[in-house]
């Protein structure tokens with residue numbers, strides 16, 4: 001693994017991570033109900049192109065695991081068995097100290113069961129660490145993070 005050579009490359013790496021995240025989100029969008037897919041579907045062609053470009057970008061990015069200042073570029077934390085939360089740390093000017101990134105309801109153990117609680121995800125951008133708190137009960141009305 002390699003450290004980024006400069007602050008400029010740090011910014012490029014961060015923005016590339018954002019593009020990959022957006023491409024993955026686009027792949028997971030439910031297909032529009034009006035979407036009538038034929039052999040030459042522009043929507044599907046563009047999504048395929050975006051997916052391939054993001055995949056290539058991911059291969060190039062995998063060469064780097066640290067920003068030029070030594071901090072990790074990204075991290076993951078497991079919040080429920082087999083389910084992880086991924087985060088890309090900011091490229092520059094990380095604020096010391098932990099802050100809440102997001103909170104969401106945990107997926108039920110079985111179909112039709114209530115959520116067993118919620119996950120609260122914290123990041124320390126300066127230290128390059130992630131932490132999860134699991135709280136009992138479904139205090140918030142949240143989406144399930146799958």
Ligand SMILES: [Zn+2]
Pocket residue numbers: 035036037038041042043044045
């Ligand atoms: Zn289509």
